[in-house]
């Protein structure tokens with residue numbers, strides 16, 4: 177059992193939690209993820225490690241409620257326990273193990289979409305701590321879904337915020353923001369790291385391929401075990417089948433077969449919708465003062 | 469009574485059992501077990517014993533059953549095996565102990581496995597505790613993985629007085645016994661859980677949710693956490709795919725994914741959150757126990773199921789009983805058939821599997837006749853789900869994060885006959901050494917490794933750890 181020692185809402189449907197998990201906190205590196213099981217009957221839900229504190233032994237996760245399982249986790253309170261918290265899983269980001277002098281020579285741009293802002297934050301902070309300035313774009317549908325803006329401002333060289341509906345910052349999607357920086361402001365980047373919804377990462381890659389800028393993405397396919405045992409997380413990268421949980425989750429975005437990845441993500445859509453409905457039915461009966 | 473025939477054992481009616489996940493074989497009653505035990509000829513030369521990988525004294529425990537001394541039978545079994553209730557259910561008896569049974573020459577061999585199961589079940593139901601623990605010696609051993617190998621090694625060492633901790637990557641202990649083999653063959657609450665509880669009773673600590681090589685490394689267990697030795701029993705969990713076109717379409721699963729969703733995550737039950745996808749028409753590729761388990765699981769979830777296997781029924785590596793049960797339940801078999809492509813619809817879902825017919829040629833390295841494709845014999849089978857059960861290999865995670873630990877070209881950890889790896893203080897056994905094999909072989913190897921660990925630690929550090 178793993179205690180939730182801190183909980184706060186970053187946006188109406190995005191919650192941040194610190195979990196007491198000393199072994200995970202000690203081993204975690206940027207780019208890795210954990211698997212969380214809420215209770216005895218819960219699913220194994222993969223979530224990116226957003227931050228970790230070796231001294232306190234805590235790991236920070238940020239969850240967007242999209243279906244039954246993320247809702248279940250989000251509803252837990254400070255002082256409650258998660259049944260399981262496994263990690264750190266996946267490979268750390270490449271630069272963690274590279275020669276720092278080499279990394280310093282490159283200009284990085286981070287592109288964070290929605291809840292993807294949370295995993296970008298520790299990466300940007302890693303660069304700051306190592307004396308490297310990186311540019312960061314945060315994008316969201318609308319103003320109230322922009323998260324971690326202040327925190328990010330402290331670690332980013334330049335921060336650019338954009339919203340799809342123009343309610344805050346630059347008016348447009350992250351791809352338009354990249355175009356603005358590269359084409360109009362003459363910015364030069366050696367590496368772009370894009371983390372966010374699959375569809376966003378796809379369009380970022382289509383654009384950066386045109387510019388010839390190497391782009392790293394963090395894939396979030398459906399997973400079960402997260403240790404290489406089931407193959408549910410198969411993705412096609414450069415014509416080869418990879419297991420995202422052990423070979424990734426970060427890959428060269430220009431080599432990813434996005435259409436396949438997007439189709440595979442919808443594989444359990446029908447079942448998940450039924451599950452979400454079932455959850456609501458349950459709530460219903462108790463409100464009517466039924467059983468229990 | 470006809471001494472050439474086995475005492476029949478009751479099973480759930482096939483028409484009923486395909487609608488539930490309850491155990492198929494119901495086991496012997498005390499009277500039936502005693503009657504079957506009486507068929508044993510108590511052969512002096514004991515040909516059955518030599519064909520059991522852990523050399524259980526078969527006539528001795530059977531004699532105890534035939535005398536009605538069930539507790540005694542359980543104690544005899546415990547001298548040789550840590551998991552009799554499991555092995556009695558899942559050993560491939562027809563190629564092991566029962567194959568050389570003298571009764572089998574003229575009639576049916578003695579039901580050794582079913583009798584073993586009976587004695588173990590009886591002991592559990594009557595709360596008989598087998599195995600005593602010696603005084604604590606203060607040495608710490610880490611066991612990686614909680615499958616049959618890990619359970620056995622941990623149990624043996626705990627009884628010797630060691631302070632043992634099992635580290636398990638998944639959220640439930642049990643290995644394949646929990647995530648792979650389905651409920652209808654090996655009940656989890658009734659049979660597997662008590663084995664785990666028994667370990668805890670012996671003082672073994674179990675830390676689930678720890679992935680060795682990620683959460684913590686073997687080097688750090690030995691150097692920072694004060695473990696005197698490590699046993700690796702991490703199994704062979706990495707699924708193989710065929711590498712044919714269409715294999716990443718929606719609706720193509722590894723047997724591991726399908727079985728894990730169903731068994732470990734209990735997707736077959738309404739009250740669990742994990743979804744499972746089983747279409748109307750399912751093709752299961754492969755012919756081993758894993759293929760049979762996947763097929764019979766899909767059947768119970770309501771699908772029409774066909775097993776596609778490239779050799780003939782004679783070569784099916786699955787246990788005979790499973791093939792028999794699968795047929796009774798209505799699983800279809802396409803023998804001498806091999807998939808060459810999986811065909812999808814416009815939305816990326818499987819709609820058919822293209823296969824080619826095979827014929828058997830000369831024997832290959834395994835001694836079995838090699839299947840050769842018959843040119844021009846391709847045909848399509850309409851299916852909406854394909855489950856790949858082609859075998860598994862060890863996960864490279866541990867080997868790649870442990871200095872000095874060597875593996876062979878299949879990724880299996882190299883050990884000597886006593887389970888010693890190429891790294892001092894590190895031992896291994898079970899599927900991680902042999903590649904996917906059987907429960908009893910994993911158990912036997914773990915037993916040997918436990919003995920070597922005991923010897924290694926005491927030679928190096930003396931009889932007791934310094935306080």
Ligand SMILES: Cc1cc2nc3c(=O)[nH]c(=O)nc-3n(C[C@H](O)[C@H](O)[C@H](O)COP(=O)(O)OP(=O)(O)OC[C@H]3O[C@@H](n4cnc5c(N)ncnc54)[C@H](O)[C@@H]3O)c2cc1C
Nearest residue numbers: 209222223224238239240243244245246396397441442448
């Ligand atoms: C390596 C990795 C890291 C992740 N990190 C985070 C994170 O830090 N924060 C976070 O909020 N989420 C993260 N996710 C996504 C998260 O795991 C899913 O949102 C979650 O599993 C959905 O579960 P659910 O039951 O609530 O929704 P479901 O009911 O399962 O799904 C609802 C809808 O979302 C889609 N969906 C299903 N699985 C995923 C998925 N893996 N990614 C995106 N959409 C999906 C389905 O098509 C479905 O229609 C990550 C996923 C992976 C694989």
Ligand SMILES: Cc1cc2nc3c(=O)[nH]c(=O)nc-3n(C[C@H](O)[C@H](O)[C@H](O)COP(=O)(O)OP(=O)(O)OC[C@H]3O[C@@H](n4cnc5c(N)ncnc54)[C@H](O)[C@@H]3O)c2cc1C
Nearest residue numbers: 613615616617637643644648680703757898899905906907
């Ligand atoms: C579906 C199926 C049906 C089978 N049917 C039969 C049968 O009828 N009869 C028979 O005799 N055999 C059968 N087998 C084979 C048998 O189950 C295996 O040979 C046996 O379980 C091997 O035992 P093990 O302890 O070596 O490995 P496993 O049972 O695989 O256990 C290994 C454990 O280690 C854990 N682990 C792996 N990596 C790590 C890590 N890095 N850190 C921590 N933990 C880790 C795994 O999660 C797992 O729990 C079947 C196998 C399957 C898959």
Ligand code: SF4
Nearest residue numbers: 520555559564565581
């Ligand atoms: S352990 Fe297996 S091989 Fe040995 S006697 Fe029992 S059933 Fe037969």
Ligand code: SF4
Nearest residue numbers: 508509511516569570
């Ligand atoms: S070979 Fe058969 S009959 Fe003979 S002792 Fe063994 S089980 Fe009994």
Ligand code: FES
Nearest residue numbers: 402404406407421
């Ligand atoms: S999630 Fe099972 S192999 Fe990656």
